[in-house]
Amino acid sequence: MGSGSWGTAFAAVMADAGTDVTMWSRRPELAEAIETTRVNDDYLPSLRLTDRVHVTSDVAEAMDGSDILVLAVPSQTLRENLEGWREHIPDGAPLVSLMKGIELGTLKRMTEVMEEVAEVPADRVVVVSGPNLAKEVADKQPAAAVVAASRHGVRSKVAEACAAPYFRPYTNADVVGTEIAGAVKNVIALSVGMAHGLGMGENSTATLLTRGLAETARLGVALGADPQTFLGLAGVGDMMATCSSRLSRNHQFGLALSEGKTVEEITAATNQTAEGVKSCRSILELARSVHVDMPIVEGVHAILHEGWTPDEMVRALMSRSRKSERV
Ligand SMILES: NC(=O)c1ccc[n+]([C@@H]2O[C@H](COP(=O)([O-])OP(=O)(O)OC[C@H]3O[C@@H](n4cnc5c(N)ncnc54)[C@H](O)[C@@H]3O)[C@@H](O)[C@H]2O)c1
Numbered sequence: 001m002g003s004g005s006w007g008t009a010f011a012a013v014m015a016d017a018g019t020d021v022t023m024w025s026r027r028p029e030l031a032e033a034i035e036t037t038r039v040n041d042d043y044l045p046s047l048r049l050t051d052r053v054h055v056t057s058d059v060a061e062a063m064d065g066s067d068i069l070v071l072a073v074p075s076q077t078l079r080e081n082l083e084g085w086r087e088h089i090p091d092g093a094p095l096v097s098l099m100k101g102i103e104l105g106t107l108k109r110m111t112e113v114m115e116e117v118a119e120v121p122a123d124r125v126v127v128v129s130g131p132n133l134a135k136e137v138a139d140k141q142p143a144a145a146v147v148a149a150s151r152h153g154v155r156s157k158v159a160e161a162c163a164a165p166y167f168r169p170y171t172n173a174d175v176v177g178t179e180i181a182g183a184v185k186n187v188i189a190l191s192v193g194m195a196h197g198l199g200m201g202e203n204s205t206a207t208l209l210t211r212g213l214a215e216t217a218r219l220g221v222a223l224g225a226d227p228q229t230f231l232g233l234a235g236v237g238d239m240m241a242t243c244s245s246r247l248s249r250n251h252q253f254g255l256a257l258s259e260g261k262t263v264e265e266i267t268a269a270t271n272q273t274a275e276g277v278k279s280c281r282s283i284l285e286l287a288r289s290v291h292v293d294m295p296i297v298e299g300v301h302a303i304l305h306e307g308w309t310p311d312e313m314v315r316a317l318m319s320r321s322r323k324s325e326r327v
């Protein structure tokens with residue numbers, strides 16, 4: 001459900017894993033164009049889909065008879081989308097989140113929104129996350145990801161359905177940690193994009209990435225995550241990929257901020273979702289609700305929503321009181 005960059009690339013992954021896929025596209029004209037040309041020109045023009053992928057804009061047709069329901073819409077529209085789709089959701093099928101965000105207002109993770117709106121039990125929701133820049137996956141460059149779900153049978157089923165020659169899924173029972181890692185790395189990537197834009201080098205970006213991972217793990221553990229998850233693909237793996245790549249929309253958004261562009265200007269110039277821009281606020285509120293200190297997220301939030309400059313953020317971060325690395 002969703003034919004943006006990742007929805008389309010993941011449809012190709014599943015097809016290359018031998019799974020028949022029906023991909024739902026919101027706009028009928030795009031669905032028709034992809035079905036006919038086998039190419040999603042709006043999001044991933046370099047990828048040619050095989051005949052295993054059928055494309056439709058009809059929700060009932062997309063969900064009818066499906067064994068696994070994969071969701072790849074922007075995090076902030078998921079609730080509204082699911083409310084409209086509820087009656088078509090197939091009985092018993094696992095619901096898989098490809099999304100990396102935290103809902104504004106409710107501060108819920110995507111699988112929590114899925115459980116609530118689709119009225120499915122916690123053991124039916126799954127998250128797939130890792131260092132998976134859509135363009136590289138679409139180019140079939142080898143990569144791996146984490147498939148996290150509380151029930152062994154559910155995570156194995158989803159892992160099997162997406163195990164392609166160039167895409168290696170690992171399983172993990174830690175849904176909370178996998179989702180928190182995916183959502184927070186987008187905010188850290190915004191900060192690294194800004195640092196690059198300001199001409200900072202590897203020491204600065206490695207510091208942001210490492211301390212960013214520390215605050216991500218701090219939040220995850222406070223919410224019940226397994227600390228080991230943050231050392232894995234969804235944690236350090238995705239942090240490295242997103243923070244270091246110019247293909248990352250969050251990184252690009254950070255670069256544009258460092259050039260003095262406004263959030264509105266940057267948002268208007270793209271059809272792509274940089275999840276960290278909105279989730280920054282919900283992550284900060286979530287952290288405050290469990291008394292977790294997230295200074296980098298706080299700094300990015302201050303730039304995006306409170307009118308700070310990147311220089312002010314640097315000064316604030318560097319003048320914090322000294323503390324143990326372990327805290
Ligand atoms: N692109 C990547 O490399 C990548 C990799 C892993 C995870 N993700 C995550 O996957 C999720 C989807 O990202 P994407 O890259 O496919 O985004 P995208 O911006 O490329 O595409 C978003 C899709 O959602 C659709 N959409 C927009 N508003 C909608 C609405 N109100 N209702 C339904 N559909 C709507 C768009 O038409 C588009 O098809 C995000 O949470 C992102 O963080 C992306």
Ligand SMILES: O=P(O)(O)OC[C@H](O)CO
Nearest residue numbers: 130131132133248249250
């Ligand atoms: O382009 P971004 O910044 O949304 O990042 C894409 C993926 O999440 C990388 O794993």
